[in-house]
Amino acid sequence: MAKADDIILFVNVVDEGSFSKVAQKLNLTNSVVSKRIARLESDLNVQLLYRSTRKLNLTDAGRTLYNKARIANLAIQDAEDAVSGYSDEVRGKIRITMPNVSAKLVLNRAIAEFCNLHEEVDVELAITNRVTNIIEEGYDLAIRTAHLEDSSLIAKRLIDSKWIVCASPTYLKNKSRPNHPDDLTEHNCLIYKYDSTGPDFWPFHIEGELHNVQIGGRIQSNNLDALRQAAIAGVGVAFLPKALVHEDIEDGALSPLLAEYVTKTMGIYAVYPRSRQPDKKLKLLVNYLQEAFGNRSAYFY
Incomplete structure (x- = not known):
C-alpha cells in the first residue's frame, strides 16, 4: 500500500x-x-x-x-x-490561468507588481481564452469573463465589463450610419466565433425588451483583437468589450454605435476551487487584482 x-x-x-x-x-x-x-x-x-x-x-x-x-x-x-x-505568511506558489484581454490590459502588470511586493510568492501564469478545468489541471486561480454556472467553484467579482458596437470613421463614411439595431442587416458585421455554429445574433434592448438581432458578415474569428484590427481597418462593424477598444475610441480610430440599445455586460471573476478556502497569499492576490481593475474602470464601464 x-x-x-x-x-x-x-x-x-x-x-x-x-x-x-x-x-x-x-x-x-x-x-x-x-x-x-x-x-x-x-x-x-x-x-x-x-x-x-x-x-x-x-x-x-x-x-x-x-x-x-x-x-x-x-x-x-x-x-x-x-x-x-x-496562513499568515505570504509565500508559496500560485498557478493562474486567465484570458488574453484581461491579461494584456491589467493583469500582467498587476501580477508583476504583486510579486515585487511579496518576494516569496512564485507565480505560474497561463494566458489562454480556453476555459480550463482548474481542478483537473491543477490551477489555484482562474480569471474568467463569463456568466458562471459551475457550483463546484467559488467566484469573486472583480469588475463588470461592458461591450459596445463600433466602427471606424472610414467605414461610416462609405456606409450609412446604423441608427437602429435592425439597420445592421445592411452592414458587414465582424463576427466573434468561439466554439459555436449556426446563425449569429447580437443582443440589444429595444423598447425595454431583449431582442437578438441576426447579423452577417465576411470576417469571423475566435480572436477579439483580430476583429478589433479589422474594424479599425474599416472592414465592418464590431461588437467588442469596451476595455479592448477604449483607447481606439479615445483617439478617434473607432466610433461607438447604437449606445442606447446596447446593455451587454459580462462579469470578470476570480475563480478558485470550492474544496478549500484561499490562503493569505491567494486572498491578497485576488484583492490586489480587484483593485487593479478598479484603477482602470474607465476602460470597462
Whole structure:
C-alpha cells in the first residue's frame, strides 16, 4: 500500500517541477526524493513520471494521481494553517490561468507588481481564452469573463465589463450610419466565433425588451483583437468589450454605435476551487487584482 507521505512528496515534486527543488525545500537529498518516488511507483505498480535531464512529465496515471492527491494535500495544508498560523505568511506558489484581454490590459502588470511586493510568492501564469478545468489541471486561480454556472467553484467579482458596437470613421463614411439595431442587416458585421455554429445574433434592448438581432458578415474569428484590427481597418462593424477598444475610441480610430440599445455586460471573476478556502497569499492576490481593475474602470464601464 502506498504511503501517504510519498504521495504528498509526489505532489510537491510535480508542483516544483524537479527533484532537486523539492529536496532543497524539504531538506532532503536528491537520492532520497528519487527513491521515495520510485517506491511510490512500485507500491502503485504504475509509472507516474517520465524523467529527462531537463524536465519531468506526468504519465496519464501520474496526472490522475496528482489531480486527486493535490486536493487532499490542500486540505491538509488548510488544517495545518488553522492551527499553526502558517496562513499568515505570504509565500508559496500560485498557478493562474486567465484570458488574453484581461491579461494584456491589467493583469500582467498587476501580477508583476504583486510579486515585487511579496518576494516569496512564485507565480505560474497561463494566458489562454480556453476555459480550463482548474481542478483537473491543477490551477489555484482562474480569471474568467463569463456568466458562471459551475457550483463546484467559488467566484469573486472583480469588475463588470461592458461591450459596445463600433466602427471606424472610414467605414461610416462609405456606409450609412446604423441608427437602429435592425439597420445592421445592411452592414458587414465582424463576427466573434468561439466554439459555436449556426446563425449569429447580437443582443440589444429595444423598447425595454431583449431582442437578438441576426447579423452577417465576411470576417469571423475566435480572436477579439483580430476583429478589433479589422474594424479599425474599416472592414465592418464590431461588437467588442469596451476595455479592448477604449483607447481606439479615445483617439478617434473607432466610433461607438447604437449606445442606447446596447446593455451587454459580462462579469470578470476570480475563480478558485470550492474544496478549500484561499490562503493569505491567494486572498491578497485576488484583492490586489480587484483593485487593479478598479484603477482602470474607465476602460470597462
